[in-house]
Amino acid sequence: MPLPKILARAAGLATEAGSGALQQLQHLRLPGVGQASVTDDPDTAARRWRAVTVLTDPEQLRTETPAPLARFGDRLEVRVTPAPGDRGAELAARFRSPVTEEELGELRSALREAKQRIETGEVLRNEPQPHGHRAQTPQGKALDGMDERAAKEGVL
């Protein structure tokens, strides 16, 4: 099956603005396509530890909660453990009580941000980028919506 077709299905035939499309892509089960993401029910999903591995000294990371995670206050539990091998530290976080998909998305992007700040000293930006005329097609709109959500989505 060609990817455009998979996407079109995932995006509800690309009729909606696409913010939901990406989420659907991750939960998509099509014959022969497989599935990258988890099948947790929403309650389990909300309580699952979400983790990034950061190439840094675990002891140092433990002394201060990274700013992007500290923003959540005590709604989050944060855990730092040494990663096996020479991989640094595992930085994990989870909500203390059930949350919305949007809040989960904010946690994903906060974990990625925390990792980037520690490893590279800044958060990578990709807007604005030079581009030409954006024709307003349904597929284009769906992709814009996905793009907007992509920092908050993924299997993290």
Place this chain on the structure above:
Amino acid sequence: MKAATWTGVNEVSVEEVPEPQLLNDHDVILKVKQSVTCGSDLHLLGGYIPFMRAGDVLGHEFIGEIVEAGPAVRNRKVGDRVVGAPFAACGNCWYCKQEQYSLCDNGNAAPGITEGLWGQSPGGCLGYSHAMGGYAGSHAEYIRVPYGDVGTFVVPEGVSDTRALFASDAASTGWMGADLAGTKPGDVVAVWGAGGVGQMAARAAMLLGAEQVFVVDRIPERLQQVREHVGAEAIDYSRTDVLAELRERTGGRGPDVCIEAVGMEAHSSGSAGVYDQVKQQLRLQTDRPTALREAVMACRKGGSLFTLGVFAAMVDKFPLGALMNKGLTFRGAQVHAQRYIPELLERMERGELTTEHLATHVLPLSEAPRGYQMFKEKEDGCVRAVFTPGS
């Protein structure tokens, strides 16, 4: 500024677009001298990787001059003549430390799409769709390169722009295939695809000591380049049975190392070709793995197989039984260019690696639509169309 953009399936335009800005402290901005078409662009162009937005600037293989550098850039300065790496890599994450730069954890600011597709996100690639970071590409007068210290390489004075240009992608990709497939002195290596990537993989295998190197394709001009510029043996798959030919020429063993440099739009003839076409029309597979299947069947027992050709999702009728029972090692990767560019530039300076013959068509940027047309259709012997945005 002027830039060549994707404006729809099989449609390239030249548009007026805003100039790039420094967005991060580690960024550099290059004035592009040359930027070249790559086989990977054809997959975008044809709509096989459906994450292009109309107006996206194409191009990821380029040479230019640094005109601006962010405050955190330490080892590059305005005026440096540099080649750029296609993938944005931070240089500091675990993957970058292992020299697996195209897997950088921090090179794609929006990893949601690729995580959903593949379970993990590789890095971000310039000019390569919103799945791979949404970066503007190099077919433009200027380009922003993130992590400038890591993603650009100063070109030695004695190496011409056109020779150095291909260190960026074609040569580093080819070299990676031969290297990571484990090519050793005395090996027999077969490469599928005589585009820029396949030719460079063959050349790399020879420089790594392979005793016999074959390149399989059907385009006469490309096979001629293989004989003349690479010094490898050419096999025309439209005129001979590749498996029988390889067995005959390798004492019945098959090649030790097989490198696939064709990708998901492989051409095929005969019943397999009809099968793949029907499957694709029925929308039952995303990618056509013709050359990959052949490589699995050709490879000697216990041999090594590497796919440089880009695949996006699923292939059908993959001979997993042959792979398993023959004890093959199978690997693939997007290019870890940062790992190979320094060594390639040195070899280019010594004259061991020449690439100029790949630049069959050098055109002003305004002719990008025609350049892509010729490159895609392989018209007029086109192997690579090189654009010169400054001229």
